[in-house]
Amino acid sequence: MNHLSDQVIQDYLDGNLDRIESMRVKMHTDECKVCARKIEKYQWLFQNLGQEQGFDLSENFTRRVVSQVKKSALGARPFNLTQVLLWLAGAIIGINTLLYYVDWQPIATDLKNSTDYLPNIQVNALTETVNESKSFFEALNLNYIFLFMAVIVLFLLFLLDKFLTRHKGKIV
Amino acid sequence: MEEKELIEKILAGKTSAFRLFIESNKKLVAHIVFRMVHNVADREDLCQEVFLRAFQNLSGFSFQSKLSTWLARIAYNTCINYLEKHKVALYEDFAPEDHPLDAVRGDWRSPAELTEFEERKNIVLREIERIPIRYRTILTLYHLDEKSYQEIAEITDLPEGTVKNYLFRARQYLKDRLVKIYDQEELYP
Numbered sequence: 001m002n003h004l005s006d007q008v009i010q011d012y013l014d015g016n017l018d019r020i021e022s023m024r025v026k027m028h029t030d031e032c033k034v035c036a037r038k039i040e041k042y043q044w045l046f047q048n049l050g051q052e053q054g055f056d057l058s059e060n061f062t063r064r065v066v067s068q069v070k071k072s073a074l075g076a077r078p079f080n081l082t083q084v085l086l087w088l089a090g091a092i093i094g095i096n097t098l099l100y101y102v103d104w105q106p107i108a109t110d111l112k113n114s115t116d117y118l119p120n121i122q123v124n125a126l127t128e129t130v131n132e133s134k135s136f137f138e139a140l141n142l143n144y145i146f147l148f149m150a151v152i153v154l155f156l157l158f159l160l161d162k163f164l165t166r167h168k169g170k171i172v
Numbered sequence: 173m174e175e176k177e178l179i180e181k182i183l184a185g186k187t188s189a190f191r192l193f194i195e196s197n198k199k200l201v202a203h204i205v206f207r208m209v210h211n212v213a214d215r216e217d218l219c220q221e222v223f224l225r226a227f228q229n230l231s232g233f234s235f236q237s238k239l240s241t242w243l244a245r246i247a248y249n250t251c252i253n254y255l256e257k258h259k260v261a262l263y264e265d266f267a268p269e270d271h272p273l274d275a276v277r278g279d280w281r282s283p284a285e286l287t288e289f290e291e292r293k294n295i296v297l298r299e300i301e302r303i304p305i306r307y308r309t310i311l312t313l314y315h316l317d318e319k320s321y322q323e324i325a326e327i328t329d330l331p332e333g334t335v336k337n338y339l340f341r342a343r344q345y346l347k348d349r350l351v352k353i354y355d356q357e358e359l360y361p
Contacts, residue, residue: 006340010344045346049311049316055203061198064220065223065224066190069223
């Protein structure tokens, strides 16, 4: 009796044989104990090859990968002019709003009194700069309207940024 | 979630999408890395590197294969680069029967770790270590990750016929080894 080759047995277990070939193998193993045993060995082997053993990653693996990717993405972030302009506009508006509504004179005086080690010329220069900025802002005489317009400008810049980066992240 | 949608969300910066991508593919990456690289200390770092590379190259994914196949290829190539850097020979011959495992695979494991493999349930794992790296990687991709011949061919950059041949030879070798070395009554139910 011709025995089944290893190739045929493996193909049989992989499901690569057609129906007739498979039936032939089945009929042969019903009669041939040698081949039946051989198939059992391969089946046992295949079962063990498919077992998950020793492939354990740490519990916080995903978190670490995400953290690592974020770090590398931040480092590689390209220069974004729109964001810089937005920050600048926000800083200018914020500082001038603060100057308009806050009386800096007493604060400057307290600062001068408490910092006896600072040269007078530096404190005076600081006070003069603050007063000039405040005068400029007051000269506009458009406080609430100015704030409203500033918000509009910021919103328009935001829309512009969204429009310019609308394809970012999309696979076209 | 479809692959295209997932990739778009990852590229748009959605952390949750990237987490989902990692969770659904980390086993596949671990299978490949753990099977190819023996240095336990470096395995997890390599898995991390694989996902980092995947993220960096994700915008270039062209949908010519499945995302998992593409990722597996990155994992495979990352391991090959690591092995070449550490001068581990990617030999193609099966280890002779009398060849000690240390010499065969450039082993980094301590004697205590080797001793663990004497346990019965690790018999197959122990014998797999005697097989060349490419063969055991193909075994893993086929039996653990249930990849098709075509997918394995894409991952390993081997012809499909070679993949089938390697798979056949590896399994035949393992079966013959197990029969020869171990008592049949003990090993097989």
